Amino acid sequence: MADAQQPKAQEPAQPSQQPPTAQQQSQAQQPQAQDPTALQRQPGAEPTRTQQLSVQRIIVPCDVFENDNEYLVLADLPGLDTENFDFIVRGDRIELRGERIAGDQRIVYERSFALPNNADPNDIEANYRDGVARITIAKTQESRPRRIPVHT
Numbered sequence: 510m511a512d513a514q515q516p517k518a519q520e521p522a523q524p525s526q527q528p529p530t531a532q533q534q535s536q537a538q539q540p541q542a543q544d545p546t547a548l549q550r551q552p553g554a555e556p557t558r559t560q561q562l563s564v565q566r567i568i569v570p571c572d573v574f575e576n577d578n579e580y581l582v583l584a585d586l587p588g589l590d591t592e593n594f595d596f597i598v599r600g601d602r603i604e605l606r607g608e609r610i611a612g613d614q615r616i617v618y619e620r621s622f623a624l625p626n627n628a629d630p631n632d633i634e635a636n637y638r639d640g641v642a643r644i645t646i647a648k649t650q651e652s653r654p655r656r657i658p659v660h661t
Contacts, residue, residue, distance in 0.1 A: 562615045569605050569620035577654050580628060580646040586618055587640040594618065596644060598630050605642070627652030 574581040586594055586607055594607025607618040624630060624646065632647035 562610070562613055565614050565616045567616060567618050569618050571605075571620060571622075573622075577648075579648055580625065582622070582642075582644040582646070584620065584642040584644065585640065586637070586642050588616075589618070589637075589640075591637050594642075596633075596635050596642070598624070598633060601630070603633070603644070603646070 570585045572583045574583075582603075584605055586605075588611070589607045589609055593609055594605065597604045597606070601624050603622050603624055605618070605620040609616050627648050629647045629649045633644065635642060635644045637643070
């Protein structure tokens with residue numbers, strides 16, 4: 510009986526051990542651009558620019574109320590200082606945006622609302638206390654109820 514030839518097992522391909530090209534050496538020597546959200550952690554200090562922060566996005570929980578003269582928006586923004594968030598009116602929208610760093614997380618708070626047609630975008634006030642922002646949006650004079658005197 511003739512010996513059956515066993516197929517030879519292929520040896521795994523070895524990575525080539527060629528020296529790096531001039532372009533590869535040049536790239537290795539160039540400083541790498543850092544991601545602006547990357548921060549480096551130092552013991553007992555806030556993160557700095559080489560450790561990547563994870564980003565957590567939170568849609569700001571809000572309650573909206575209406576009366577004859579205005580709209581009232583109560584927005585939960587816990588743990589923020591007034592320097593860390595903004596309310597911006599853009600056309601017919603109001604945007605709430607804030608952020609803070611907690612440990613190795615960057616927490617971004619966001620919410621956007623369309624302003625009602627009868628809202629006065631030039632008469633909006635906001636204050637902040639105990640983690641809750643209170644935004645008062647006045648209604649236009651034309652949309653407010655008015656009393657009509659009845660003559661006899």
